Amino acid sequence: MTTADTEDSIPLLATDEPAAFELFNVEGKGNAVLVCDHAANRVPRHLHKLGLDDVRLADHIAWDPGAAAVARQLAAHLDAPLVLSAYSRLVIDCNRPLHSPQSIAEKSAGVTVPGNLALSQNARQARIDAVFRPYHDAIERLLDRRGGQPTLFISVHSFTPVLDGEPRLWHIGISWYRDRRFAHLLFDELARSGDLIVGDNQPYPIEEVFDYTIPEHGARRGLPSVMIEIRQDGIRTEASVQAWAARLARACQRIEAAALATGRA
Numbered sequence: 099m100t101t102a103d104t105e106d107s108i109p110l111l112a113t114d115e116p117a118a119f120e121l122f123n124v125e126g127k128g129n130a131v132l133v134c135d136h137a138a139n140r141v142p143r144h145l146h147k148l149g150l151d152d153v154r155l156a157d158h159i160a161w162d163p164g165a166a167a168v169a170r171q172l173a174a175h176l177d178a179p180l181v182l183s184a185y186s187r188l189v190i191d192c193n194r195p196l197h198s199p200q201s202i203a204e205k206s207a208g209v210t211v212p213g214n215l216a217l218s219q220n221a222r223q224a225r226i227d228a229v230f231r232p233y234h235d236a237i238e239r240l241l242d243r244r245g246g247q248p249t250l251f252i253s254v255h256s257f258t259p260v261l262d263g264e265p266r267l268w269h270i271g272i273s274w275y276r277d278r279r280f281a282h283l284l285f286d287e288l289a290r291s292g293d294l295i296v297g298d299n300q301p302y303p304i305e306e307v308f309d310y311t312i313p314e315h316g317a318r319r320g321l322p323s324v325m326i327e328i329r330q331d332g333i334r335t336e337a338s339v340q341a342w343a344a345r346l347a348r349a350c351q352r353i354e355a356a357a358l359a360t361g362r363a
């Protein structure tokens with residue numbers, strides 16, 4: 099039997115495996131909702147590590163190292179609910195539109211992903227149904243429940259310090275899609291300390307052909323939205339994670355306070 103055949107006939111997630119998403123501080127009362135699309139590098143047992151070894155699966159191609167830890171602490175500071183994806187982006191990338199070739203990547207950063215080659219339509223659909231859909235439905239339900247409460251929609255990612263041999267100098271990137279107001283306030287808050295190189299829509303701009311989460315949940319609802327990308331070598335220790343989360347929380351709180359003072363919240 100081929101991998102595709104087995105995928106067609108057995109449920110993707112076994113009953114003892116985690117759900118597609120994790121909710122953190124779901125009853126949070128703050129004026130932000132956080133999401134972490136690339137929080138985990140877990141692969142359903144049934145997919146046999148997608149044919150990759152543990153070193154590859156620990157690498158940035160499988161997830162955003164450090165992002166989940168920052169997202170949890172930032173959510174705690176802001177008393178914000180947080181939705182985290184529980185499976186690797188190589189199973190299906192929760193921040194790629196389903197029509198994107200990178201949705202279920204056959205190759206990532208030059209590494210072939212054997213378990214993603216020549217997938218049948220059924221195998222592809224199984225990943226959508228088991229991972230992509232439940233994660234985005236959870237975000238949708240959470241946002242629906244907030245009614246008219248002001249909501250800053252924040253997605254937390256991390257990026258590799260070197261890509262294709264090129265070092266990347268930004269400590270953090272603040273990316274926006276169509277409405278840049280919240281992103282520019284956050285950019286200014288972070289940049290004015292003078293000790294950070296902050297990317298404005300860098301290292302990654304948000305584009306509808308590549309990105310799914312902010313256009314689908316933030317922009318479609320008209321929520322002030324940003325994608326935060328932190329360089330991975332800046333969040334490798336517990337202390338540095340705490341420092342970034344506290345710094346981002348202070349910046350968000352100052353923006354919120356300024357908006358309240360001028361009656362714009």
Ligand SMILES: [Zn+2]
Nearest residue numbers: 136162255256
């Ligand atoms: Zn990411």
